Amino acid sequence: MNKIYENMLYWKKLSQKERQARIEKALQENVNFTLDTSLGYPASKLDSKVYNEEATFLANAPTLQAYVANPNHIGCHTLGVSEKAFKGTQEMEREVLDVLAVDLFKAHPNSYDGYIAPGGTEANIQAIWMYRNYFSYKLGANPYEIAILASEDTHYSVPKAANLLMLDLLKVPVDFRSREIDTFQLENIIIKAKEKGKKYFIVVSNMGTTMFGAIDNPNDYIHLLEKHQLVYRIHIDAAYGGFIYPFSNAESELNFENAKISSITIDAHKMLQAPYGTGIFLCRKGLIENVLTKEAEYVEGMDLTLCGSRSGSNAVAVWMILFTYGPFGWCEKINILQMRAQWLCQQLDELKVPYFRESFMNIVTIPSEFIADSLVKKFDLVPQKHSDDNSWYKIVIMDHVEIDHLSTFIADLKESLYAEEGITNEI
Template sequence: MSEAQGDAWRWPLEGSCDQARIARIEHITSPYESSPPPICYPGTPLDREMIAMVPELMRKQLNGIGFHTPNGIGEGGFDSTQKMESAAVHMVAGMLGGTPQTVDGYFCGGGTEANLEGLYIGRQWLRCFADPQKKGIAVLCTPLAHYSIFFKGTNILGLTNQFRWTECPKCHRAHKLPKNENTEHLRLVGVDINGKMHLPSLEQIFLKAYEEGYRQFLLVATAGTCLMGSIDPISEIGQWMKRTKREYHVEFYFHVDASFGGFTIPFASEGKEHIGFDVPEVMSVTVDADKMGHLPYPAGVFLCRKGLQEHVGLEVAYIRGHGDYTISGSRSAIAPVLAWDYYQRLGVDGQTRYVNACLEARDHLLRKILERFERNNHVYPLSCSPFVNFLPLVIDLVDGSVPEDQIEHGPLAPYHLRSDGIPTERMDPLSCPMIAYKLCIMPHTFGFLDRFVDDLETVVRAAGKFGS
């Protein structure tokens, strides 16, 4: 802080009406309305009727505290919004194989919080079973799982200790998992060429952990990975779990992170892809309505089989209903009220059209890239999910990626490109990664896809990598 700023950072002793301050707020811009807009952010401009409802809902200061799907009893004075939340939860659950009789849930502060709730319940549920060798719980997921799983969630819940990726001596990228007590309980499973959990690798990782004495397993699959939009084979994993539990007398808790895919896969797959409670072994699911679910941030939705939230319930004398089964505690009721209204206005047919429009635009971009860079070994797409509107794109200008200065400046800067890595060897989740850029195709990007291809060509030509 410079000396010129003095004490300007402090909360002022006396309040004031400062027009410059108000003007600063009024001049906040939305990246989704820029030209061109970001092509990687999983959010989009909101429905105008929905926006019009927000000021009045905010004025009413509605608290969603409590857990309303079991019996509808919550903190007094908010009964109407509690009923709306329960209805919205069950509308979403219904698209994932659940019913009001079989599924509980609540709206929360995003997919990360919903994943944390799932891991929390999973830990408490597994602790109800015998652990003869006192090994604790092994967490199984792929390296394409969201960081809220293997970094935040496992650390917060004491399933691992804080750790960071270490640098690989071969490729000099930070993708190696340190082998120490910090990561002992985290077991990463390999992925196939399409970014899906590789079942032979899952079997191998499980058997190694079993030989070490583990008998409790918390398995997390992803329906729409952040990088590729890939969908782990959830039905097949469930069948494998059933056989393995019977053969080895172990316990599994199965959580599915469908933060993005939960609002696309049920609408686009026409029943071909099962990612939720229609798979008997699935116990909880995360979906995120502030992505493809049209709602303002934050709008995570946590869903679980009936009664599972009892494992994390707390008796609270001063709350009507006398219990809290959420991580949030007090939380805004705005998102569930907007969901209750908008999903009824939109209908399943409307959401299906919305998803298909995004997938068609993604496929249009895919065709344009394939045509423009047909004979180019430096720009090419990886496998795309038919049900998730992501396009993972390799752009190898220098050492497998785009130099950071070209990401932040020049023709590509407005698109805010973001990258991640996918292991190059399917049975080794820690093998040197291939770097790809996640393109998330949503309505605010539709009018700029051809321009993106033009801008990408400009950068590739400038690097001397076009046509080679």
């Protein structure tokens, strides 16, 4: 059995009645802007002239009830106190984080902090902001002594963070075909950075790159940074792969059991199919305090997030998905997607069309010279670059992508390849 299920503490499958009762209980524990006298909050339920809270369908739609109630989850609810007006749904957010941090990514209970962010981009920026401040506040680093290390396939949120935080980003080349980090060039980059005065490194290691689904090996960074006696912290960007890779790879060590990994980003609005604007940030205890905004004195508790106010209904939506499936149901879903991806790869092998696919992921990326413009338009394929020098197109096997869709693509691909070679269907 996949070790993801060993010692599962929090994640289980609940019935529809159990899920509805849990959400209703949470909403009852929150402030009720219709019935309660609440004069001090710059917030309310969704406007009842636009969103009718008496609509009959809401009685059997607890997640939508949460959207109408409009809870604000400002702050971080794994540390200290929080705004008591929304304590019911805040507890549901903590239940989600327990499932993800402890059951999925193997943290010890109560050994982590985190929150449901408005997307993986913010969660990555939160991590880099946190480490920059940690190096500065705890180790006395100057900003020019700190650098970000990440592969050239890393998500654009990382250069965005470098720009916002005024840190140098050192991009590491990868092999064109394998998408593996070039460790020879990585060591040269580290040596040159050290010569220029860099002493502290924020490493972003990918669990599923956006274009290729490639998995970085954090040990590539660890070995070389320790060889050169440099200080570092490792953040895992699992925004795409976090809800796939731990299930498909029973031997994954990209979790908090690895003492070198300090934080993880996951996106619920990708594979989990939660509403957009639902990222997740997790980190070990003792780190998130470095981004405390002391000036937020009117907020009950500590403002430890980049965004401040955020929708509690997104936490309810993630809770609903997790506890509808349970771990076994989710694993079954991932296995089906893996099977479809494998089928596609088998068809490409028969056509002798090269591709990249990380064996535990559901992205298949094909060199652009094998993809005709007609295929790009018909199947809405996504390029690596929206420019003339694009080298790859990707197919992402999501829940809606069935074998019938892939079969149609393969038939059209075969026809386009024959047309290029001047071969007719009669041959």
